[in-house]
Amino acid sequence: MNASVLKPGLLTSLQDGGRQGYAALGVGRAGVMDGPAWRLANALVGNAGDEAVLEFTLTGPTLRFSEPAVIALTGAPVDARVDQHALPGWTRCVLPAGSVLQLGGMRRGCRGYLAVHGGFAASAVLGSRSTDMHACIGPLDGRMLRAGDVLAIGEQKATSSLRTTNTPYVLPWGLDPRPWFDDMARPLALLRGHHYAQLDEASQRALFDASFHVSKDSNRTASRLDGHRLALRQPLELISEATLPGTMQLPPSGQPIVLQAEAPVTGGYPRIGQLAAVDLPRLAQRRPGDAVCFRETTLDESLQRLARRHERLQRLLYRIEERLESA
């Protein structure tokens, strides 16, 4: 079974939980930018949990499925249709063989996820099916989707549950996306970084008072923030250290950047902040032009929020599995 790519969308790639254990060799993790949306999409189609999905950006792809397919869309709400049937997100849809799934634009948010039962079955590279477009590693030789690509789909567990109708079948229930894709205006929680104290006084205040917006130069490597330039008291000469997603760096331009999933594994810019882990997907979901502001957080608070999100996600994953089995 496979899916043919008729239109690739703006920036669509295969991603899973990321490539761990190779940072010391210069290979970053890549992987999905919105982890909970990825896990929930896989759960809705009955996958084990860590299968590869398609991550699409602002405008989704158009795909033709060779056989009946069970799909789910999560992340940013996207216009989705098969022929004249509009498909909802955050639920499970069963598509007849030969269906052409057209994903259009997003009214809000930046990144959507398409999971298919069986998972996208590209060969794993260094233990992962994530595409690192920066390093050119992963499925499709590490590049984004192109028209004409044919994506293999893994074996389906139980085909008996597939209804063989001529029209898409949508589950009568779905998930409430709000806890996972919520109030876009809320400030994002930021820990002070090692070099925060080296910012001049006005910049220290501005980091938590001013409003920034996401630059159009943002990508899977970093979210660049426009609107307010920050400055150090004096230039710093730093040596390269390992970096990680969520780190807010201040390059000489004065335009802060927040590293994302595909960031290089080392860097030497001053580190003025660290985004709380639970807010990293929220930043990834802001689109170019969207406002971003920050509030100060503590390690304790961000750890508690991380633990709470983990519990809520585990509970929901369990309930989805239960409900799908009883259906």
Add this chain to the structure above:
Amino acid sequence: MALNGDFSIEVLSEEAWLLRFGDTIDAAVNARVHAAAGRLQAALPGVECVPAYASVLLRFDPLQWIDIGAAAPSQRLHDAVRASLRDAAVVVEDARVVTIPVLYGGEHGPDLHDVASHAGMTEAEVITRHTAADYRVAMLGFAPGFPYLLGLDPALAMPRRADPRLNVAAGSVAIGGMQTGIYPQTLPGGWQLIGRTPLVLFELASTPPSLLQPGDRVRFRAIDAQEYERLAATGDSGA
């Protein structure tokens, strides 16, 4: 020198710490980094250790290592880190030595002439000095398999080019400031290109995929065009 008590711990995020052994690019500091990284990687299962010039990043699952809500949530990881570095002496003599054959100058090293002028010596002397030194892989970064090598003869140091190249050929051996490095793939880059190796530095099908590992010792060996072609054809290191 013992490693314990000789570093600071900076908490970067919920899931990462940075152990810092110094704040300069220095061979002795870097040797301690690699000794510590080896110890930590062996002692802390599931924790990813990423060495750099003077620091080791630890990346871990906080739900596994941190007792969230406890009075001292990070005590367990703290103890594990301290215990694994206790009494750990710096051992450098067992590091692997990798010899890299290089065709210096000509089209493969278009900046060799500039490096020689900058150093006030002949191209041959640059080659002699570049192949005489004993280097160490301080860290890998910038791109998969790109080694930052310490040990360059200070007389050969030269700033990066004012106008970086958009395409530096794979295998290019280069000088950037006080460091020397090798481009594993065709990449944009601003370092001064003095030669090229026919060896493949990063290959996904190999285990491990990178020819060089953090902490490895490296020597360069000058080869002629004939040997370059032969090694490029066979994929043999010729060492």
